[in-house]
Amino acid sequence: MRKLEVDKILEKNGWSKNKIVGILQDIQDSYSYLPEDILIYISEKLNIPLSQIYSISTFYRAFSLKPKGKYRIKVCLGTACHVRGGYMIAEFLKNKFGILPGETTEDGLFSFDTVNCLGACAIGPIVVINEKYYGQMDVRKTEKIIKGLENEKNKQF
Amino acid sequence: MKKINSFEELEKLRKKLKGIKDKEKIIISVCMETGCIAAGSEEIYRELRKEIKKVKNKEIKVIKTGCHGFSEVDPAIVIYPEKIFYIRLSPNDVKEIIEKTIKKGEIVERLTYKDEKGQIIPYLDQIPFYKKQKRLVLSLNGLIDPENIEDYIYYGGYTALSKVLSGMSPEEVIEEIKKSGLRGRGGGGFPTGKKWEYCRKAEGYPKYVICNADEGDPGAFMDRSVIEGNPHSVIEGMIIGAYAIGSNEGYVYIRHEYPLALKRLKIAIEQAREYGFLGENILGSGFSFDIDIVRGGGAFVCGESTALMASIEGKVGEPRAKYIHTVEKGLYEKPTCLNNVETWANVPFIINNGWEKFAEIGTDTSKGTKIFSLVGKVKNTGLVEVPMGITLREIIFDIGGGIKENKKFKGVQTGGPSGGVIPEKYLDLPVDFDRLNEVGSMMGSGGMIVMDEDTCMVDVARYFLNFLKEESCGKCVPCREGINQMLEILNRITQGKGKKEDIEILKEISDFMQKASLCALGTTAPNPVLTTITYFYDEYINHIEQKKCSAGVCKDLIEYFVNTEKCTGCTLCAKNCPVNAIEGERKKIHKINKEKCIKCGICFTICKFNAIERK
Ligand SMILES: Cc1cc2nc3c(=O)[nH]c(=O)nc-3n(C[C@H](O)[C@H](O)[C@H](O)COP(=O)(O)O)c2cc1C
Ligand code: SF4
Ligand code: FES
Numbered sequence: 001m002r003k004l005e006v007d008k009i010l011e012k013n014g015w016s017k018n019k020i021v022g023i024l025q026d027i028q029d030s031y032s033y034l035p036e037d038i039l040i041y042i043s044e045k046l047n048i049p050l051s052q053i054y055s056i057s058t059f060y061r062a063f064s065l066k067p068k069g070k071y072r073i074k075v076c077l078g079t080a081c082h083v084r085g086g087y088m089i090a091e092f093l094k095n096k097f098g099i100l101p102g103e104t105t106e107d108g109l110f111s112f113d114t115v116n117c118l119g120a121c122a123i124g125p126i127v128v129i130n131e132k133y134y135g136q137m138d139v140r141k142t143e144k145i146i147k148g149l150e151n152e153k154n155k156q157f
Numbered sequence: 158m159k160k161i162n163s164f165e166e167l168e169k170l171r172k173k174l175k176g177i178k179d180k181e182k183i184i185i186s187v188c189m190e191t192g193c194i195a196a197g198s199e200e201i202y203r204e205l206r207k208e209i210k211k212v213k214n215k216e217i218k219v220i221k222t223g224c225h226g227f228s229e230v231d232p233a234i235v236i237y238p239e240k241i242f243y244i245r246l247s248p249n250d251v252k253e254i255i256e257k258t259i260k261k262g263e264i265v266e267r268l269t270y271k272d273e274k275g276q277i278i279p280y281l282d283q284i285p286f287y288k289k290q291k292r293l294v295l296s297l298n299g300l301i302d303p304e305n306i307e308d309y310i311y312y313g314g315y316t317a318l319s320k321v322l323s324g325m326s327p328e329e330v331i332e333e334i335k336k337s338g339l340r341g342r343g344g345g346g347f348p349t350g351k352k353w354e355y356c357r358k359a360e361g362y363p364k365y366v367i368c369n370a371d372e373g374d375p376g377a378f379m380d381r382s383v384i385e386g387n388p389h390s391v392i393e394g395m396i397i398g399a400y401a402i403g404s405n406e407g408y409v410y411i412r413h414e415y416p417l418a419l420k421r422l423k424i425a426i427e428q429a430r431e432y433g434f435l436g437e438n439i440l441g442s443g444f445s446f447d448i449d450i451v452r453g454g455g456a457f458v459c460g461e462s463t464a465l466m467a468s469i470e471g472k473v474g475e476p477r478a479k480y481i482h483t484v485e486k487g488l489y490e491k492p493t494c495l496n497n498v499e500t501w502a503n504v505p506f507i508i509n510n511g512w513e514k515f516a517e518i519g520t521d522t523s524k525g526t527k528i529f530s531l532v533g534k535v536k537n538t539g540l541v542e543v544p545m546g547i548t549l550r551e552i553i554f555d556i557g558g559g560i561k562e563n564k565k566f567k568g569v570q571t572g573g574p575s576g577g578v579i580p581e582k583y584l585d586l587p588v589d590f591d592r593l594n595e596v597g598s599m600m601g602s603g604g605m606i607v608m609d610e611d612t613c614m615v616d617v618a619r620y621f622l623n624f625l626k627e628e629s630c631g632k633c634v635p636c637r638e639g640i641n642q643m644l645e646i647l648n649r650i651t652q653g654k655g656k657k658e659d660i661e662i663l664k665e666i667s668d669f670m671q672k673a674s675l676c677a678l679g680t681t682a683p684n685p686v687l688t689t690i691t692y693f694y695d696e697y698i699n700h701i702e703q704k705k706c707s708a709g710v711c712k713d714l715i716e717y718f719v720n721t722e723k724c725t726g727c728t729l730c731a732k733n734c735p736v737n738a739i740e741g742e743r744k745k746i747h748k749i750n751k752e753k754c755i756k757c758g759i760c761f762t763i764c765k766f767n768a769i770e771r772k
Contacts, residue, residue, distance in 0.1 A: 018471040021454055025413075059473045059630075060454025062413045078375030079570060079606045080532035082620055091757045095735035116457070116624060118414050119378035120192040121530055121604075122228030122538035131416070133195030139759045143733065 005030065006038055010045060017046050020056060024063060032068045061115075069104040069111035071149050076126040078117025085138065086125035090114050092139045096146070109153060110146075160433035163441040164319045167310075174311040182216040183259060184237040185209070186299055189221040190385040191417050192378070196231035197247075204248040205234070208255050217259060220308075223298040223386015227286050228539040230270065235281055235299060242281040243268040273558075286537045289556050291518065291544045293526050294502045298386035303421050306428040309389040315434055317508035321397050322442035327357060330401040334504070337512035338524035343369055343460075343497030344575065344602045345677075346523075346590040352494060356402040356484040359492035364404040366395055367469070367488065367495045370411040370418070371453050371460040374573025375624065377604030379528040380498035382540050384411075384418040387502070388425035392448065394501030396434065397508060399446045402494050407448040410465050413455035422450060457574075457628035461676050462487070462495050464630065475630045476676035497602065499528055519545030523589040527600065533570075533607040534561045543588065550584040553607055564609040568692070572601030574621045574628075575681035577688025578614060597688045599681075613710035614693040615700050619647040621685040629678060636679025639670040643686060651711040655701035660690060709771050712756045716772050721746050723768035730760035730769060 009026040013019040023042065027034055034057055043050040057063045075090045090101065093112050097105050104111035120126050123135030127142055134145065161167050187193075187202040205219045225235055230244035236258060243254060243265065250268055257263040269279040278284050292298075301308035309315070321330055335350030356364065368391060372380040384391060395407050411419055426448055429435045437445045451469050458464045459474035466488045468474035487493025503525060507515045516524050523545040529552065532538050536558035543552060549569060553559070560566050568578040577598035579586070586592055590600050608617070622644040631637045643666050646659050667683030674680045690697060699705050706714040724746045731739040731747060738754040741747030749760070749769075760769045 016471075018469075020471040021468060022452060025452055025454070055473055056454075056471075060413075060456050062453075062455040079573075079604070079620070080376040080530075082375075083533050083606060083608055083612050083617075085758070085762075088758050088762070091755070092735055092759060095755065095757065115414060116373075116628075117375035117377070118191070119372070119381040119412075119418075120195050121376050121378055121532040121606075122192055122540070123196055123231065124532065126195070133191065135192070135195040138762055139757070140733070140763050 002038070003041065006041060010042070015046065017048055020046070020048060020053065021060065024053075024057060024060075028063055032072070033064045033066055036065075064102075066104065067108075069108050071110050072130055073110060073112045073146075074115045074118070074128040075101075075112070076116075076118050076120075076124060076128075077114045078121060078124070080117070080121035081124035081126055084124050088139055089125060089127060089137060089142050092142065096143075109150075158431055160431070161440060162433060164323050167315065167319055167440060170307075171310055174307055178311050180216060181218045182238075183218070185217070185219045185259075186222045186225075186235045186237065187219065188224045188231070188233065188235075188299060190224045190382060191415070192228050193224055193231045193233075194417070196228075198232035200248045201232050201234065201246050201251065204251040205255075208251050209259075212255065212259065220302045221304075222301060223303050224382050224540060225281070225299040226290075226295065226382075226540040226542075227284070227537065229537050237300075240281040241279055242270060242284065244270055285558065286539070286541075286556055289547065289551055290542055291526050292542045293506050293515075293518075294383060294390070294499060294528060295386070295540070295542045297390070298382065301387065303386055303388055304424050306389060306425065306432055309387070310432075313509070314389055314505075315393055317505035318393050318396055318434065319440060320508055321400060322440055322444060327401045327403060330397060330508070331357060333512050334401070334507060337507045337515040338519075338522075339500065339503055339507065339515065340523065340590060341497055342499035342503070342527065342602065344374075344572065344599065346600060349496060349500055352484060352496070353398060353401050355482070356492050356494040359485045361485075361490075361492050363406055363491055364402055365488045365491060365493040366399045366402065366404045366407040367465070367493060368395055368407070368409040368498055368501055369460060369462075369465060369495055370409055370415075370422075370498045371465065372412050372415075372498070372602065373457040373460040373628075374602050374604045376530065376532055376570070376606045377573060377602055378530045379540065379603040381412070381415050381418050382530075383498050383502050383528070384415075385421050388422050389429065390502040390505055391498055392425060392429050392434070394504035395448060396439065396446055397504050398494060398496065398501065400444055402492075404494070405446050407446065408451050408469055408488075409448060410451050410453055410459070410469060413453045419450070419452065426450065456630075457624075458630045458676070458678055461678060464676070465495065466493065473630075475632045476678075478675055499603070520587060520589045520592075522591050523600075527588060527603060529603045529605045531557050531605050531607070533605075534564065534609040534612065535559070535607040536561050545589060546587045548585050548587055549579065552588070552605065553584070557607065560607065560609050564611065566607070567610055567612055568608045568614065570598075570606040570608065570617065570685075571604065572599035572681075572684070573604050574625050575599060575677065575684055576601045577684045578608070578617060578692065579688070580692040597684060597691065599684075611708050611710070613651075613706050613708035614689040614696045615647065615651055615706075616708070616710045618686045618689045619644065619651055622647060622682070625678065625682050629682075633673075633675040633679060635670045635673040636675070636682065639666050639674070639679070640682055642666055643683070647686070650697065650700050651706070652713040653700070653704040653711075655697075657701060659701065660694075660697060663690065715756060716751070717749055717754060717756060717758070717761055717769055718772070719747050719749060720768045720770050723766050725766055725768070727765070730764055733759055733763050735759065 233244040340346040464474040726744040
């Protein structure tokens with residue numbers, strides 16, 4: 001296991017039980033999900049019941065217990081994006097990938113989530129792919145970008 | 158930089174900065190925050206830096222700033238001192254700007270804002286979007302580099318803190334805030350001075366101050382913009398508040414989805430520490446205070462005070478019953494003062510200018526300004542700061558320029574999931590905490606989502622309940638079950654399976670939830686449903702009796718079909734239909750297979766000839 005890396009994160013948070021949410025966030029940032037073995041390790045090290053860690057991991061949206069895809073797509077379904085038709089983009093991706101929000105395609109290339117507002121409402125609908133924000137999106141533009149990413153993958157192999 | 162140890166040293170630094178900065182004759186400010194970056198401002202910034210280097214003139218400076226607010230026209234730049242405003246830029250425009258405007262002082266007309274009649278308006282202050290605004294909190298957004306504390310200091314930053322620490326007692330500070338009439342900007346509108354006073358008088362130590370930057374309302378980004386554009390104003394407000402209530406420890410609880418705000422806040426706090434505004438013995442006054450950042454976990458309910466505090470303690474963010482207020486027993490059971498980002502950011506202005514200057518703005522019961530995020534179907538979207546008392550009509554039509562594509566206004570949603578939709582007949586209502594409550598909505602934190610004829614009000618009610626269903630913590634039955642039941646009914650109505658008695662049942666459940674839920678998430682959850690029933694009753698009836706959605710939103714009540722006269726057989730729709738529901742050969746009229754169609758609307762948006770219609 002990646003004890004050393006995890007220890008570093010625990011160290012940064014002062015090995016403090018109170019910082020468990022922050023610790024899990026750092027883990028999520030590093031691994032893009034919360035691996036089971038790490039959660040068990042933290043539970044032992046900080047003496048927090050695993051059940052409690054599990055309840056925190058599932059309560060907060062920021063955490064995922066499953067690995068995410070190479071391209072992590074977030075579609076905003078905040079009110080401003082919703083009234084401008086953002087839900088159609090989500091609908092499109094569901095059909096395109098055959099997955100539900102929160103899931104990852106079988107080839108591990110795309111994962112797709114919906115989010116309630118990213119704070120860029122003025123140029124909604126918003127789609128975020130990895131860390132890049134795309135404004136004034138519609139189904140057509142989304143499709144184009146995804147095609148581009150798929151082609152990139154084909155080039156690599 | 159060496160730590161500043163006294164008030165005199167701070168003034169000395171300011172003088173030194175004046176000496177340096179007064180030489181900067183032309184400042185080109187590029188707004189670089191989440192929204193503007195999404196629109197492409199980073200490329201503009203890079204290109205400008207590159208080209209300006211070639212000019213080799215120390216009097217010209219390019220800085221990255223927080224947002225100027227007019228998001229609709231991003232990426233944009235402002236050239237000071239004249240405040241020339243260039244909009245919708247691409248990197249290719251940069252060379253021309255430098256050649257003409259920077260070198261020769263000429264205006265590049267094609268890059269300026271044009272009004273309805275095509276009249277060129279080159280200067281920022283003359284644009285209608287800005288005319289009716291009053292910028293107190295946002296006054297430095299767009300003028301300072303948020304990652305450079307010296308910019309803030311140069312424009313008078315930390316003078317309020319200096320004034321407080323060098324000559325005001327905590328009681329005097331509280332009195333000043335009380336007299337100003339400042340009320341909490343996080344939604345509830347509780348008088349800030351009173352809250353501080355309660356917390357000061359509460360027994361127990363340590364005491365905590367917290368800044369609520371969780372900004373959970375969808376469609377709202379005021380707090381993000383304040384932090385991304387001028388983080389020190391929030392920090393300065395917090396230090397003053399901490400001094401007033403007697404606290405040495407503070408937290409900012411910041412929303413998970415705001416990576417840039419988090420980054421800028423971190424930088425700002427580190428710089429404030431380095432310069433001696435945070436830490437031990439601030440400015441040699443003997444007062445010590447520091448701030449820690451806690452990242453939220455992406456749960457809406459954590460914006461609620463007790464849930465937020467539980468979350469800081471490392472627990473699941475569930476609210477508790479408030480028999481005892483958090484000003485007495487809050488974080489770790491100690492007296493805690495929680496205020497919203499914008500509330501804190503108002504404090505330096507009040508201290509610097511005196512309560513009178515603040516109280517002269519606004520209405521009897523709502524003083525100062527309020528920042529709104531004006532979004533949805535309005536022409537000029539963006540961030541606006543207006544004096545309290547301005548009417549909704551002025552905001553939406555004068556500042557916002559009216560409805561996009563000249564469609565018909567239907568309603569404006571304020572207050573997020575706790576608020577309601579305000580119909581046209583109340584557009585002349587002034588922005589005021591109490592007046593907005595009277596019509597069933599609320600001021601809320603500042604999201605203002607404009608809706609037009611293409612927005613279905615039943616769908617809006619359903620949308621918010623769906624949101625709340627995900628976000629209710631589930632601790633108490635009225636909220637958890639009430640939301641579920643209401644959502645089920647609304648789902649039915651939007652599917653064309655509604656019954657006439659449904660409306661009465663919705664009202665009944667609402668009544669119960671308002672009375673019996675544990676926290677405000679539950680007690681206010683019915684607001685979007687109740688306001689839409691009150692003001693858009695016909696739309697509900699239309700869905701229930703005629704099984705029609707006149708806005709064309711509710712999927713089960715609409716149908717897409719090909720207008721055979723307009724279809725050119727270009728095959729675009731067929732290629733793009735995700736379920737291959739469209740049949741037809743090239744240059745022949747196409748047909749939608751109703752069995753297969755999932756009504757995603759892709760063909761409708763994609764067709765270049767408007768040959769797909771909806772009924
Ligand atoms: C469900 C729920 C969510 C809330 N979300 C926020 C929020 O995101 N930001 C905020 O400042 N206040 C939020 N509030 C209000 C806070 O509980 C609290 O009243 C406020 O932060 C106090 O600051 P103020 O007096 O400066 O407004 C929320 C309240 C509830 C019930
Ligand atoms: S009202 Fe809703 S969010 Fe608040 S405590 Fe009850 S279940 Fe949780
Ligand atoms: S509603 Fe989508 S970014 Fe705010």
